[in-house]
Amino acid sequence: MTQVGNRIATASIVNDDPHAAAQEAIRELTDQLGAPPSIVLVVFSADFSAQAVRDGIYRELPASSVLVGCSSFAELGPDGALTHSVTALGLQLPGYTAKALCTQGGTDSFAIGQQLAEELLQPKPDLLLLFPDVLTLNVTRLLRGLQAQLGTDIPILGGAPADNGAFRQTEMICGSQILQSGAVALALFGPLSIHSAACSGYTPVSVPLRATSIEQGNVLLELNGRDALSVYLELLGPRRNEMPAVTIEYPIGVIRRTSGKTEVQTDLVRAVFGIDEHRGALVLGGDIPEQAELCILSATRPDLLSGTNAALQSILSAEKGSGSESDLVLVFNCMSRKVILGPRYKEESAILSSLVAPKIPRFGFYTFGELSPVARTTQHHESTFTVAAIRFHRAT
Amino acid sequence: MRCERCCLEDPASESLDLDSYCRKLTACTECPLQQGTAAIPREVLLSQIRRLSLAARQSRQQQNRIRQLEREQKELAQEIQRSDERVAKLEQTQKATAQAADEQLRAQLELLAQQQASIMALATPIIQVWDGVLVLPLIGQLDAERMQTLTVSLLTELQQRRARFAVLDLTGVPTLDESSAQHLYRVATAVRLLGAEALLCGLRSQVVQTVTSLGVELSSLSTTRSLQDALRRCIALTREMKRA
Numbered sequence: 062m063t064q065v066g067n068r069i070a071t072a073s074i075v076n077d078d079p080h081a082a083a084q085e086a087i088r089e090l091t092d093q094l095g096a097p098p099s100i101v102l103v104v105f106s107a108d109f110s111a112q113a114v115r116d117g118i119y120r121e122l123p124a125s126s127v128l129v130g131c132s133s134f135a136e137l138g139p140d141g142a143l144t145h146s147v148t149a150l151g152l153q154l155p156g157y158t159a160k161a162l163c164t165q166g167g168t169d170s171f172a173i174g175q176q177l178a179e180e181l182l183q184p185k186p187d188l189l190l191l192f193p194d195v196l197t198l199n200v201t202r203l204l205r206g207l208q209a210q211l212g213t214d215i216p217i218l219g220g221a222p223a224d225n226g227a228f229r230q231t232e233m234i235c236g237s238q239i240l241q242s243g244a245v246a247l248a249l250f251g252p253l254s255i256h257s258a259a260c261s262g263y264t265p266v267s268v269p270l271r272a273t274s275i276e277q278g279n280v281l282l283e284l285n286g287r288d289a290l291s292v293y294l295e296l297l298g299p300r301r302n303e304m305p306a307v308t309i310e311y312p313i314g315v316i317r318r319t320s321g322k323t324e325v326q327t328d329l330v331r332a333v334f335g336i337d338e339h340r341g342a343l344v345l346g347g348d349i350p351e352q353a354e355l356c357i358l359s360a361t362r363p364d365l366l367s368g369t370n371a372a373l374q375s376i377l378s379a380e381k382g383s384g385s386e387s388d389l390v391l392v393f394n395c396m397s398r399k400v401i402l403g404p405r406y407k408e409e410s411a412i413l414s415s416l417v418a419p420k421i422p423r424f425g426f427y428t429f430g431e432l433s434p435v436a437r438t439t440q441h442h443e444s445t446f447t448v449a450a451i452r453f454h455r456a457t
Numbered sequence: 458m459r460c461e462r463c464c465l466e467d468p469a470s471e472s473l474d475l476d477s478y479c480r481k482l483t484a485c486t487e488c489p490l491q492q493g494t495a496a497i498p499r500e501v502l503l504s505q506i507r508r509l510s511l512a513a514r515q516s517r518q519q520q521n522r523i524r525q526l527e528r529e530q531k532e533l534a535q536e537i538q539r540s541d542e543r544v545a546k547l548e549q550t551q552k553a554t555a556q557a558a559d560e561q562l563r564a565q566l567e568l569l570a571q572q573q574a575s576i577m578a579l580a581t582p583i584i585q586v587w588d589g590v591l592v593l594p595l596i597g598q599l600d601a602e603r604m605q606t607l608t609v610s611l612l613t614e615l616q617q618r619r620a621r622f623a624v625l626d627l628t629g630v631p632t633l634d635e636s637s638a639q640h641l642y643r644v645a646t647a648v649r650l651l652g653a654e655a656l657l658c659g660l661r662s663q664v665v666q667t668v669t670s671l672g673v674e675l676s677s678l679s680t681t682r683s684l685q686d687a688l689r690r691c692i693a694l695t696r697e698m699k700r701a
Contacts, residue, residue, distance in 0.1 A: 075524040085517060092514050145528050299554045303546065403543070404536035 073138030083117025090151030098151030103130030131222035157251030166243035174206020220428030262368020278348030288341030392425030596629030628659030
């Protein structure tokens with residue numbers, strides 16, 4: 062049970078006018094909470110201007126409120142998955158403190174991560190919600206930079222802001238600031254517990270391939286000593302004619318061999334973000350280890366839905382083990398899954414609704430990359446459904 | 458008409474839906490609060506504000522729900538269109554793949570037929586070792602198909618080369634079943650009908666045992682121990698014929 066004092070609400074407003082949608086979302090949160098929220102997390106359709114969303118929010122909120130948000134491919138709120146909406150999470154957490162922070166970007170993602178962490182060293186946060194722009198940063202390295210300073214035990218959740226699938230421009234909000242590159246984050250200070258899970262549902266459809274040459278961590282130049290693009294195209298067979306759009310259906314998985322058994326490492330699925338025809342390379346959304354054994358992955362719609370179900374079941378069993386119900390469920394889900402699921406994409410949120418009690422607020426969005434702990438250490442995921450159930454312990 | 462209990466002051470009326478509440482209120486034509494003859498108490502005013510706020514919120518939520526449904530409908534139409542396009546693309550790919558597989562299979566079958574013909578030709582070689590003498594070195598199992606090919610090839614060669622002798626060398630034939638033995642007998646008979654003579658040589662003991670146990674009549678055919686003996690006999694018979 063949520064202790065008296067902590068109040069959490071979510072609202073999703075569909076409206077062609079982003080200013081009005083944002084304003085309405087805050088009004089709805091205020092009505093549910095009985096007062097304006099002190100912390101607001103907002104995700105909004107990439108069709109909307111971040112400025113209009115921010116202005117609409119501050120029309121209803123005092124300037125002292127902590128606000129962080131970003132554009133998304135689709136939103137997840139109280140009414141399930143939606144597009145063309147402003148979806149907001151409002152928190153009133155007496156006894157907790159929150160801090161919004163951002164970085165405008167640069168070239169060295171690891172250094173940017175370290176720089177961001179420096180603002181959080183004294184004291185260290187109990188939870189960090191991070192929204193890094195994958196179009197201007199290497200998210201894997203940004204995360205490593207953060208963890209190098211903060212340690213790996215601080216849970217980091219979140220997702221990479223998205224646009225409408227064009228991979229051109231995303232937007233972020235940090236208080237009154239609007240960003241089109243870099244990262245925004247919300248740090249929460251106060252006792253809380255988190256159960257998280259990440260599952261993709263993809264399965265290998267190729268033989269194991271050795272990554273014999275990688276550049277900058279994410280540019281895959283060679284597989285088994287041959288140029289990576291040729292190998293990838295060969296394995297696609299007749300579907301290579303659908304390049305580059307078809308890459309969304311065939312991400313790359315890292316193979317883990319444990320005691321003679323071969324399995325695809327669930328915490329390392331990499332989307333093919335682009336191709337470099339000149340160099341015959343595949344540009345991945347995140348880093349992969351040098352000399353790693355890789356394979357091409359694929360999933361049917363039922364496979365993806367089983368992945369979603371597996372992640373949620375894992376959360377539920379952890380919750381059952383701890384004997385306490387969560388106060389909030391956060392979902393960061395890859396946009397590629399929505400594309401593959403097509404008209405069935407709402408089935409993912411239907412699974413969520415069937416497994417999570419209706420009174421527990423849920424919030425999230427469809428991302429360009431997910432951040433979620435696996436075995437207590439946050440990893441950068443792709444093509445994955447990540448979910449976290451949070452319980453706030455203190456009330457005043 | 459006047460309300461039995463003023464609906465503005467009755468806390469129970471707060472549970473009424475807005476429509477019922479408004480109907481009850483408008484029906485109360487003698488209400489002093491509505492007529493302005495009595496002051497509206499603060500509680501009544503606050504209750505009305507609460508009711509109006511709730512109504513405004515419900516209206517906002519309903520409008521949002523309508524917009525959500527409209528959006529969902531639009532999105533569903535777009536998704537269906539995308540799905541149709543995807544299915545069409547997949548069908549096209551499947552068709553192309555099936556066509557390519559078909560062509561590949563056809564080419565493989567042609568190749569297989571060519572290879573079979575080559576194997577057959579190699580399986581029934583006919584060598585003219587001497588003027589009028591043809592030798593067929595047979596190796597491996599003699600099945601019906603091979604025997605058929607052998608018969609046709611041998612009779613054709615005999616006619617074309619006007620050969621007098623056909624030596625069937627069975628040194629490389631490990632076993633012979635009844636059908637093959639019968640076929641061999643028929644080949645020899647056909648050779649005779651063409652005015653030539655068939656000689657069997659190199660019969661292994663196992664082959665002889667099989668032929669004997671099966672009761673196939675091969676004793677009427679000329680046989681020799683080896684190819685060398687068979688060739689010697691051909692030469693001798695040719696000389697005899699010339700002398701005669």
